[in-house]
Amino acid sequence: MLRVFLFLFALPVAAMEFPAPVTDADYRATDPEVVALGRLLFWDPILSGNRNISCGTCHHPAFGTGDGLSLGLGEGGLGLGPERVMDPENPPEQRIPRNAPGLWNLGAHEFDTLFHDGRIEALADGLRTPMGDEMEAGFATLLSAQTMFPVLSADEMAGHYSENEISRAVRQGIITGPDGAWDRLAGRVRDIPAYAEMFEDAMPGRDITFTAISDAIAQFVEAEWRSDTSPFDAWLRGEGDLNQTALEGIELFYGSAGCAACHSGPFQTDHGFHAMGQPQLGPGKAARFETHARDDGRFRVTGDAADRFAFRTPSLRNVTETGPWGHAGAYANLRSFLRDHAAPRAALADAPRDAVLSDGPFEDWRIMDDPAETAAIAAAIRGTDRVLAEEEVTALMAFLETLRDPDAFDRSGIPATVPSGLNLDRD
Known part of the structure; x- marks a missing residue:
């Protein structure tokens, strides 16, 4: 279900559609x-x-x-x-x-x-x-x-x-x-x-x-x-205000930038699969007997050529905390990711190599070093490139910050011990 809101920005009045606030009915019950x-x-x-x-x-x-x-x-x-x-x-x-x-x-x-x-x-x-x-x-x-x-x-x-x-x-x-x-x-x-x-x-x-x-x-x-008690959730429920920059980001996200075409619904995902030209690194998705380093994405499931290099739209809840970003984590900086995600064809020609990787004897950049492979990724992209101005990136970042839900990060914490007596991973 969608709700229609009217907001007065420093822009003309914009009539926009937003997701309905999340409720308990959206979730399975737990014991x-x-x-x-x-x-x-x-x-x-x-x-x-x-x-x-x-x-x-x-x-x-x-x-x-x-x-x-x-x-x-x-x-x-x-x-x-x-x-x-x-x-x-x-x-x-x-x-x-x-x-x-x-x-x-x-x-x-x-x-x-x-x-x-x-x-x-x-x-x-x-x-x-x-x-x-x-x-x-x-x-x-x-x-x-x-x-x-x-x-x-x-x-x-x-x-x-x-x-x-x-x-x-x-x-x-x-x-x-x-x-x-x-x-x-x-x-x-x-x-x-x-x-x-x-x-x-x-x-x-x-x-x-x-x-x-x-x-x-x-x-x-x-x-x-x-996670449904973020500032954006409070705003949707009429229980909180957002700053002007975040409101401008919302206008872009749900309006002219077209982000909500894929990042729709209460959790900012259509659960669909889209070829967005993300840089690929690492071993790729291959059987042990295969020698390539490619990740064909949804194509490996459906066998449909139209699904090559398509990946599932991720939810954007707490996205500022979930980096690195991209299905292969090619971006260590969310701001850079936003800029390149809007204009992926141009970005592929100069893809970043700032991935967060442990040292190891791996050929991590085989695909990006191969012009034929990068050309195939670019050819699969649908839609047009949109070059974002820096102030637009700033506004979108401000909106994404409103999706961060501080109450959702450490509800019960890591247990002091577990029944096996084995060592636990702690931060």
Whole structure:
């Protein structure tokens, strides 16, 4: 639903459409006991193959629920955020191919497609994932199903081939069943009395399976990072004022700059896929047997040539805190990102190389060093370039600042300990 407001700027009166204020009805309900259990599981490294990485390693509130890196290091990394470095004793095989997305408002009903390429989706009759029917059953929500991917990824949480029982099972393709990676992870949790007691209290009568674990984590994420009390939300509800520069930014965003054509709705996303000419870096999205460093985006899901280099429109909630920006994190500066995002063809010719990357023996700029590859990215862009004046960039930045919700960053905090007794990632 949209509401129409009239505001008097230092410009002529503008009649504009804005999203309706967010309400409780926009979200799924959560259970406080399940949320408390999910909080411990989210921060507990027990769900990684080598017991050294938690969900919070790559999705940390200190970095806007991302990891502060353009492309992160999962297994084979040491440390947290931009300070994370390669483990000299067990170096990573490659960087994680895409920027860690934020976790804001994923409990809202409208988030029915996840990942930069939308490869998992909630349908009327169930879930669609690239993992097949056997891997789609039992999850309460799409967000819960999302957790299956990091724990099965050698680069993210499972560990390198053959170095632990989880990575060995993954390599052999044994995911479900008594010897599968999921049951082995669930077994670790079942063997800890404190977790067994918490599950019985929060989910009485339910077996401690991987899907039960993931359902609890999902409810925690939904409750912890709900974000709808920003200054912009207060303004929409008629409960607060915004400064003149932010109002000018709103006029641009929802008006002449056309940002809301894609960044629409209450969370500033149409959940669609658009080729916006973002610079590419890192290993790309490829199977192990492929040697290219390209990321074809949505095309890898649909096989439709029209989807090549198209990526999902991200929500802009707390966007000032979620950098680096872009599906590969090519921009370390949001102001520069805005300027180039409006005129992507021109920007590709002189793309920045200020990405935030841990040192490593990786060929990060193979695509941008190849004129044919950059030309293909540029050719996929739809729409026209719009050169923003500096005062327009300033106004848009002021609006984006109003989407920052300070009350949403640290509701429950990082637990002092987790039942496994393993070390936690702290800022």
